[in-house]
Amino acid sequence: MAEPTALLEPRPTAAPATPSRSLRNLALGLLRTARPRQWIKNVLVVAAPASAGELFTARALTQLPLVFALFTACAAAVYLVNDARDAEADRAHPVKRHRPVAAGQVPVPVAYAVGGALAVLAPTAAVWLCSPYTSALLSAYLGLQLAYCVSLKHVLVVDLVVVATGFLMRAVIGGLALGIPLSRWFLITTGFGALFMVAAKRYSEAVQMAGREGATRVLLTEYTAGYLRFVWQLAAGVAVLGYCLWALEEGGAPSTGVLPWRQLSVVAFVLAVLRYAVFAERGTAGEPEDVVLRDRPLALIGVVWLAMYGLAVAHW
Template sequence: MHGQRAHPSRAHAPARARVTPGGLLTGLLRTTRPKQWVKNTLVVAAPAAAGRLFSVPALGRLALTFALFTACAAAVYLINDARDAEADRAHPVKCRRPVAAGQVPVPVAYAAGGLLAVLAPLLAARLTPPLVPVLLTAYLGMQLAYCVALKHVLVVDLVVVTTGFLMRAMIGGVALGIPLSRWFLITTGFGALFMVAAKRYSEAVQMAGKAGATRALLTEYTTGYLRFVWQLAAGVAVLAYCLWALEGHAGPATGLLPWRQLSMVAFILAILRYAVFADRGTAGEPEDVVLRDRALALIGLAWLAMYGLAVAHW
């Protein structure tokens, strides 16, 4: 007798899940990547820098902005997973995503994503300043273009992901009518590019010599180029932050200690500590890197404390 052999293309494919109302809702929630929502807390960055964070009206508007941005990001994830369902089913890890596994039908994912993509900017147009829905619409357009084509274009893919982080940091200031300084934008933009390039570099290092990179574009980047990008971005971010910290302080200090200048030490230490993981090729999702390394988390808390004291003029 001859033994039966599994079809190679189905080696990693999970059994199709039976769709139930409860399973569908759970699958839709999982597809929106709740773990990634922590990135959207960047909406408080500009208000915190301006000392406008601790008032009830500001917190209410920021909570609304956070929810609207999260809805837009969720829309992108839903549409992306619906579009990539067939390709994901052939991937050893992505095949477990709810849409690829059949827990969420493709038409339902498209419908839910489209609904969120329409409702979020409309609600923003009614409840927030005019520039907020403009930014949300621009974010949606850019991210959907990334899903369709831009993620296959060298360098542009890095720029699009970095700009997504920058938009998160900008939209909180826009929602509260806070002018955004050039140093804030440069530091945030290049800090985001540092983390994005470090993640790509880590993926490239881990996939070196293996077939089937998790991102097709990784085969077109060299690890040397990606290392250059994250090192350049780290240098520009540090320089911009230091220029901000030292700017306009010729007069007497207004606080107990020069917290603004002292925060440079913590900021540089945080960059150097993060670079350790980038250099090792283990810098994955930024939130995972920070939360899994106690030293980096403590440095981050120290920076937040000094930054807060500087803003409060203590």
């Protein structure tokens, strides 16, 4: 027979959360809210220096990592403020309710505070580490994206333009930091290429959410699938035209390379657009980086295009 005292022994209880564990959970929540998967978009800061053949200069190798980090900080600030602002609505969403702010892992005041701190520190640091022009562009990006979070995302067409402009700013800031003149064809191709991908993503959302308006953003229900298809097709056409004009104009001079790589790169560029359009038409074009990384033929075409483009810039 068991001893009477054995029956009175208290059951073990879970150890209370320690301050260090709570801080670690908070830090992980802030990191998740900053969307690390989205940071790959900021690689676009190398676009202008690469197109000018100055990617591997000493100044580029020191400045571009700083620009990448500062732009990432600004993007993280926008994500934090956006999630804090939309916390209540996200809690009612089947997927977004798992976001750290909506789930309560990151308190709303903390998200606002960290986002605000990053929004102030990144442009300020850019003045000292890069240039006043870089700081000005980062400030413009923050202002535009925060305005998008507050109101512009509810305005037809403007929401597409704002998101596409964010991509364009990423591509422009690298050249701005290094003082590289930006070609009009570079701006046209990059801007409309971004609009192509943004409209393709919206079209895919519209196709997937057809008949389920309550499960997606309200503005998306005001677009028609036919209109969004028109936008991404138009943007793709303008991007291809801009790239072709760049290749023909800049390649008009006698080439010192073995082959006319600049003109030949048009083939790879057009193939990449056509391959991406397959996913857009199917309604499966989600985040651009996911589309590129999950489709091997598209990734291979991209590598071939980069090789041709690099050879053209290097005049090989």
